[in-house]
Amino acid sequence: LYETGIEVAGPVRNLRLESSAKQEATITIRWDLPAEDGAQVEQFQIIAEATRSYASYRIHPLRWSLPNTTSTFELSNLTPGTDYNVTVVSLSPKGEGGRASILGATEIGIPDPEPEEPIILRRLGSTILIKIPRATNNNGPVSYYRVVVHYVNGELIQQIDESQLNTFQKSKENRVPYYIAAELEMKDDDSLHFTVGDGREYRSYFNPPITVRAHVHISIGLVSVRNHVVKVRYATTTHEQHQYPDHQHVNLKTVEIERNETLITILTVACILFGIVLTAAIILYIYLRYKTPSANPRPFADHHELTLQGPILEVENNGFMPDIYEQRGFEAELRDIIEGLEQSKHHARKYLSLNINHILGSGKYGDVLAGSLQQGQDQDIPAHVHVVTDDMESVDQIAFLNEFRRLTALEEHANVILFLGVCVTPDWCYLLFEQMQTTLKQTLLNARVPSNVNSAKFSTISEEIVVNILCLVCDGMQFLADNNLMSKKLCARTVYVNTKFEVKVSAFGPPLYAEGTEKCIDIARWHAPEVIKFQNHSVKGDVWSFGLLIWECCCLGATPYGSTTTDNLFAAIRAGQKPERPGFMFEDLYQLCLNCWDLDASDRPSFIELRNYLRQTLPMLRYLLSFERKQSIQLPPYLPHLEMVE
Structure with missing residues (x-):
């Protein structure tokens, strides 16, 4: 045996994947350090090379350099739905050493790009013939095409809330104006023709007839399935889908008239002839009436009132109520x-101990009382007790x-108020939540430093704490969105904190009264325009509210739209009014708020995107927010009369 005279570091040992950390754009790996019989490792180099992907573009290899003490690493900014060959190279002063490789894969992502709107070819009675263009997906496979029917009310299109989207029967029970009519596979063709409303079933989805003359929009959802993970993205619908040259948005009678010009001509001639005959008959009747004397004239007093005899039918128009509730009842x-x-x-x-004299809040589902729950002999847990009302x-x-x-x-989540359980008596039903x-509203207001106090900053809490609170709120809101729940009331008053700055969002019940009062909070000030106008709640509506929460936190509890009353709020938003950027909030953070306040709900970011952006900017807070006191800086005011219902 002869030595080569070259001593390099050996490969890492036991290279493995962290399967629990698998996400859309990340892969986490872990390894044991190399054996000590080689050269001293100076650093590790990680190389990720795509071996298989659904993306239509070229994916370049990615590289990272890590300290020699590192034994775990999260590879970020990867392409979703892609298989990677991950290599860990040991580097020493002598050069490149041993290599260890492992195959890993990222989870599929939300389909990208957005699928095209379907082309409406013909509407005939209760059916609509559509053409579905072939879609592409850079983040995973194209598994199915989902057909969604949306009954549109008025000219302003309401966005589809994916958490409410279900089968026709479920949507009918929940009084939702949209439903899934079919899931289809497309073979090797460039497009697929499908008849909406044919009364058949497609992959467990019933395709019922369309209401004649109803204003209907058809959307396409692109369904991607891989390794038991399902991701869906829906096409944005517009009124333009009715404007294709071949689209006939008419009823059956109009179609028949347009198709049979001969019949139109015959009917026109017949009407003219009938009119001539009728006119001649009327003239003849008048002539004979005046020329022929009456043989038995009736006395003027012998008149009888013409009345209808027979049964009279009354029509009762009852509101829609799902059969299941009508049959079984709420209880x-x-x-x-x-x-x-x-x-x-x-x-x-x-x-359960209740303080019936201490009402914390009130809503359409009932009141919220202060209370405590005994667990064990000496442990009392403070609780918010929701009393379910019996007159909903x-x-x-x-x-x-x-x-x-x-x-x-x-399930339990660190950033969502914990549901403790229920207490049921013969007369009452109590829902218990941790207290x-x-x-957060009170914490922000308490953090304000008065102008007459000599302080370098106008806040007692740091910029880092404020941004970290927003990150934790994002975590809680994304958890709710993943479980088809919406807050519908996100603002600083429905986010709760403690002295350790642990943060939790409320998932149920009304906002509590303003502290020290019994006045309800007017949550409309934080609502998206589609919620104010149509009560159309969605996760994207919560994103709008989160943009206002960012502004509210940075302004230490100030009131959004401080110069506008609630009655004029919708008109002001439609006219482009937004909370102004204060001097201590820099452009990048304010732009994030503007993205949340996009009038088109589909263009607003997701909570995952918001969380990732905020976490990435934590090391660069000086470019986002500064609480340093300057002469030109003035905090926007807190105006309680605008935030409460009189």
């Missing part, structure tokens, strides 16, 4: 949900059951 449905809870969520009344309207009962059912299916120390 039975609520009982089923409660009985489905695990035993640890059921609490006896003797362990039918529409509110359905909404309550839907929200409560999703709530009970939630945090205070609201």
Whole structure:
């Protein structure tokens, strides 16, 4: 045996994937350090090379350099739905050493680009013939094409809330104006023709007839499935889909008239002849009436009133109510949900203490009381107790059951208020939630340093804490979105913190009263325009509210739209009014708010994108936000009379 005279570092040992950390654009690897019989490792180089991808563009290899003490690393900015060969190279002063490689894959992402709007070829009675163009997807396979029918009310198009999108029967029960009509596969053709409303079933989705003359939009959802992960993206619909040359948006009678010009001519001639004959008959009648004397004239007093005899029918127009609630009732449905809870969520009344004189808030589902739950002999947990009211309207009962059912299916999350369980008595039903120390609103207002106090900053909390709070709110909101839940009321008053700056968002119930008052919060000031106008709640509506929360946090609890009353809010937003950028909030962070306030809900960012951006900018806070006191800097005011309902 002869030595080569070259001593380099050996390869890392036991290179492996962290399967629990698998995400859309990341792969996490872990390894053991090389054996000590080689040269000292100076640093590691990570190389990621794509071996298989759905992307239509070329994916270049990515490289990272890491310190020699590193034993785990998250490869970020990878392409979703792509297989990678990941290599770890040991580098020493002698040069490149041993290599270790492993195959990994990223999870598929939301399909990109957005699928095209379908082409409406013909509308005939209760059916619509559409042409679905072939779609491409850079983030995963194209598995199915989902056909969505949307009954549009008015000229302003409401965005489809994907969490409410379901089968025709479920959408009918939930009174949602859109549903999935079919899931289709496209073979090797460039397009697919499909008849919406043919009454058949496609992959468990019923395709019911379309209401004649209803204003309907058809959207296409691109479904991508790989390794039991499903991602969907829907095409944005516009009124332009009715304007294709071949589109006949008419009823059956009009179609027949346009197709048969001969019949039109015959009917026209017949009408003219009938009119001539009728005119001649009227003239003849008048002539004979005046020329022929009456043989038995009737006395003027012998007149009889003409009346209708027979049965009179009354038509009753009842509002729509899903069959399941009509048959079983609200109490039975609520009982089923409660009985489905695990035993640890059921609490006896003797362990629940209520302060009935301390009402914390009130909403359409009932009041919120202060209370505590006894767990163990000496442990009392402070709780917010939601008392379910027994006089809800039918529409509110359905909404309550839907929200409560999703709530009970939630797992625990560090940034969502914990559901402690229920307490049921013969007369009342109580829903119990953990109680945090205070609201984010109060924390922000308390952090303001008065102008007459000599301080280098006008805030007692740092810029880093504020941005970190926003990151944690994003985590909680993304968790709710992943579980088909929406906040519908996101603002600083519905985010709760403690002295350790642990942050939790509320997933259920009304905003609490303003501290020290019994006045309800006017949450409309944080709502998106489609919510103010149509009550059309969606995750993208929560994103609009989050943009206002960013502004509210940076301005230490100031009131958004401080110069506008709630009655004029919608008109002001449609006219382009937005909260102004204060001097201490820099352009990049304010642009993030503007992205959240896009009037087109589909163009607003997701909570994942918002969280990633905020976390990436934490090391560069000086370019986002500064609480340093300067003469030209003035905090926007907190105006409680605009935030509360009188």
